[in-house]
Amino acid sequence: MAEATVQPGPTRRERRLRESRLTADEARFAQQDLRRRRLTAVGLVAPLFLFVIFAFFAPIATMLHRSVYNPTxxxxxxxxxxxxxxxxxxxxxxxxxxxxxxxxxxxxxxxxxxxxxxxxxxxxxxxxxxxxxxxxxxxxxxxxxxxxxxxxxxxxxxxxxxxxxxxxxxxxxxxxxYTIDNYLTALDLERAPDGTIRERESAQIYVALYTKTLRIALVITVLCLILGYPLSFYLANAPPTTANLLMILVLLPFWTSLLVRTTAWIVLLQTNGVVNSVLMAVGITGEPLEMLYTEFATIVAMTHILLPFMVLPLYSVMKGIDPSYMRAAMSLGSPPIPAFLRVYLPMTMPGVSAGALLVFIISVGYYITPALVGGTDGQMISNIIAFHMQQSNNWELAAALGALLLVVIIVLYWVYDLLVGADNLKFS
Structure with a gap:
């Protein structure tokens, strides 16, 4: 019987070559897979990136260029x-x-x-x-x-x-x-005949209007917080049926045209409107109050319109807070108010910050409501920007006013995040 031939196994060198070949193939496949994943990610992000470029950065860049470019x-x-x-x-x-x-x-x-x-x-x-x-x-x-x-x-x-x-x-x-004269005008400044910069001798309205706009926006933000915080707290702790019904009422203004809501306030606040009729009927006042076309009308109408933007961030944060934290604090001997201030309020600060920033930024640039119910007394900087774009055709000054408003908002946001941001609040 013939002996079986024994085939020699692969040498160490052959095994190393085979392993290196497999390792190289695996690395190549891994690189191809990584490249494919990157291309897929770029393809998914590219539409959003292009939209942001054309709908956000391009208009801002055009506005900044228009504010200093006047070749007429x-x-x-x-x-x-x-x-x-x-x-x-x-x-x-x-x-x-x-x-x-x-x-x-x-x-x-x-x-x-x-x-x-x-x-x-x-x-x-x-x-x-x-x-x-x-x-x-x-x-x-x-x-x-x-x-x-x-x-x-x-x-x-x-x-x-x-x-x-x-x-x-x-x-x-x-x-x-190219000139900075539009920015000087927006800051109530002008060039003297000798070229020096001085305060404008004619009417100085823009700096006062910026201050007024920021003050109105701050008042609206505070009012929305005062009204929205208790409502959000109740929504977050109410039974599901009640909370859902109230949330529908909170979201109901979004289903109504902004123009309709603003017009409704005109009906309520006018001289012979509902509010004056009620005040005179109960004897609080003997003659109609001038509420429409005032700063008061602007604040009231915009607070009503922007209140949901405060409630929704607060509600989303409060809904995720476990109620047992408050019960644990009170069971350890803390009275309700100190327990609320030291336990519950710090956990809601992300919602407070988000809602306050959202309401403040939106109110600073609001146009329709101040134009309809504010009159001359209740108008904001956005109304003057619209005036220069639509009536005086001074697009360069309108662009400078808008650019300064953008700078003011960025600076205020930076200061807010630095001093009053949620990460900087300390509760003892």
């Missing part, structure tokens, strides 16, 4: 600005500058853009719009040859205000495409 005068009278570059700012510019301005104004009248130049100049020097328009109309009837030969004298003959140095200083200042 540069585009309309480039020849005049070029000839005005050598002027030292004292006295009336020479005849060549005046002649160039006369030629430019005649061209603007033909292009129907003299009004744009007048509006831009009027923002820097009030009263200049009528000067530009009237002068452009009269220059439009003259020959080009006459203006080229004696345009400076014709310009001064039409109106002597063209000899005023402050007019040409304003034109020279507007001859820069």
């Amino acid at each position: 005068v540069v585009q309309l009278i480039p020849d005049t600005l070029a000839s005005l570059a050598s002027w030292n700012g004292e006295g009336t510019p020479d005849a060549a500058v005046l002649t160039t301005m006369a030629v430019d104004l005649k061209r603007l009248q033909g292009d129907r853009t003299a009004g744009r130049f007048g509006e831009a100049l009027n923002r820097a020097l009030p009263g200049s719009s009528s000067l530009v328009k009237s002068t452009a109309r009269r220059l439009g009837r003259l020959d080009d040859a006459e203006l080229t030969a004696n345009g400076g004298a014709v310009l001064l003959e039409i109106n002597e205000r063209w000899a005023a140095p402050e007019l040409w200083i304003s034109i020279q200042r507007l001859g820069h495409a």
Whole structure:
């Protein structure tokens, strides 16, 4: 019988080569799987990222650029600005500058853009719009040859205000495409003829309006917290049937148009409205109170509209707090109020912080409600921004006001998180 042939096993080197080959294959497969997972994650996040870019960052970047970019005068009278570059700012510019301005104004009248130049100049020097328009109309009837030969004298003959140095200083200042003058106006400042920055001599309204907006927003936030905290506490500890019914009532305003809710407050607060009728019927007042178109009306209506934004964060936090914590504190001898302040309140601070920030930020930028029920006394900075965008067509100033409001909100949020954030609150 033949002996069986014994096959030699793999050598140590062959085993090492096989193991290294397997290890390399496993590493390659792991890298491919990781790359596939990363591509999948990027594909899922990309739509949201693009949406944030186009719907959030792009508008903010456009607003910031618009607030410092004002090329109107540069585009309309480039020849005049070029000839005005050598002027030292004292006295009336020479005849060549005046002649160039006369030629430019005649061209603007033909292009129907003299009004744009007048509006831009009027923002820097009030009263200049009528000067530009009237002068452009009269220059439009003259020959080009006459203006080229004696345009400076014709310009001064039409109106002597063209000899005023402050007019040409304003034109020279507007001859820069990028400027911070809109931010100076938003801060109630202006440039003096010598170039220094000073308080604006005309009406100073914007700083006071910013202060008023922040004060109204703070009052609304405090009122929402005072009303929303007990309601959220009751919702979190009420039986499920009662809590669900009350939660429907809390969410009911979201199912109603904001315009309808605001209009309802107009009906309630007007001179012959429901509130005045009730007050007069019970003898509290003998004549109707002026409540509509006041700051009071703005605060009341916005508190009603923004209250759910305070209740929902508080309720979500309070619902997750175990009631046994309070019972344990009281069983150890703590009275109810100290137990609430030391045990329950600190655990609800995340909800308080979230609700307060949400209500405050929304109320700072609110527009519809102050415009309808606030009148002149109850309007906020958002109403002035809308005015400059829709009526005065001063988009650059509106962008500067909006940019300053954004900066104020960011600074206040940073200060709030630094001093009053939930992680910084200490309860003894």
